[in-house]
């Protein structure tokens with residue numbers, strides 16, 4: 001336990017920077033103190049709530065000198081929900097802070113000095129609100145009514161949400177209609193106390209450019225009234241073209257989808273168009289949550305790669321293979337590697353629909369698929385892994401292949417910087433472009449170009 005400070009102490013703190021979860025960080029001597037909703041340059045009166053060996057946590061008691069960038073949050077449940085972390089900061093300034101988070105992560109984890117000029121300005125969103133094209137939200141029955149909500153950060157407290165201002169408005173409208181129909185027809189949400197009820201969560205995805213909607217009911221128990229609800233729903237909400245029922249009775253299991261998936265209405269996929277190419281999205285398959293920003297992300301990947309017509313590329317952690325779609329014309333052949341079977345199915349359907357013949361989809365774990373490509377001369381590798389990053393074993397394998405260029409799309413600056421630590425022994429970092437994929441959250445997405453060092 002730290003000797004300098006204890007729980008319930010009140011101190012005045014000058015906030016120096018923003019942390020990876022959107023909190024303000026100030027220092028008492030050398031001890032970092034993390035304060036939610038505090039902003040860089042502010043003087044804050046803080047009450048200490050937690051103390052550890054190398055850090056402490058505090059909460060704002062009083063803002064003595066507010067930042068000129070402080071703004072009124074636009075969501076009524078901003079603080080209790082916790083889904084967004086930076087609504088109290090001017091949007092343009094959030095972009096500056098995201099670049100800074102990348103720089104600080106490189107300083108901390110990359111094991112060498114990285115020239116800050118290589119890290120470009122964050123590409124902001126033209127429409128930073130109403131951007132999420134998919135909502136996955138729990139529902140609960142309270143006394144007479146069903147309610148939609150979200151569990152507060154690190155808590156089982158259920159925060160009721162009526163309208164989410166970072167979610168596509170069509171999703172908000174569809175969710176409201178579903179809740180009304182659940183009340184009317186007695187298709188109840190799970191009651192957390194009695195464990196009675198049917199619906200655990202609702203997943204709604206919309207395609208921005210076709211305005212098609214797909215609804216998945218994640219069910220604790222089957223309800224024989226669900227088919228009538230769906231009939232009424234699609235009558236009221238004409239954009240819905242695909243409805244699934246997913247049976248997921250194991251309350252302890254995280255996630256939404258199981259193998260027990262049944263199409264109740266319409267088609268298996270919804271259609272999205274990006275860059276004049278059509279994607280067919282199954283409900284379980286990963287697709288970037290912010291469609292216009294995803295377009296910028298893929299264009300940056302294509303630009304940074306500068307592929308040549310004779311080159312062979314790998315699109316690793318491919319999802320439904322949007323990167324392959326964007327780059328296929330520039331390359332001789334692309335291998336898209338993806339673990340999830342629904343995503344691979346969507347990828348194959350989409351490639352066929354777009355008459356693309358020089359992309360092979362390999363449904364496999366990345367390392368296993370790459371080991372199987374030892375005979376091929378891979379020139380360029382594209383990576384877009386989940387938040388855990390690539391990790392040492394994958395990097396060791398990549399270094400056996402030594403592709404000429406690596407394009408690394410990342411949604412986590414810490415794991416990106418840790419992966420750079422090993423990669424930068426053999427590669428030059430040429431450019432990093434942060435892209436604001438999740439406005440008003442602390443999440444930092446980026447694309448980097450690494451070029452093989454020549455001896």
Ligand SMILES: C[S@@+](CC[C@H](N)C(=O)[O-])C[C@H]1O[C@@H](n2cnc3c(N)ncnc32)[C@H](O)[C@@H]1O
Pocket residue numbers: 286287288316317318319320321322323337338339340343364365366367384385386
């Ligand atoms: C961040 S998403 C990126 C998807 C895609 N590049 C896009 O932009 O839509 C990461 C993907 O990696 C896949 N994945 C996770 N672990 C994997 C592994 N070990 N091998 C291959 N793919 C994996 C996930 O199923 C997911 O589709």
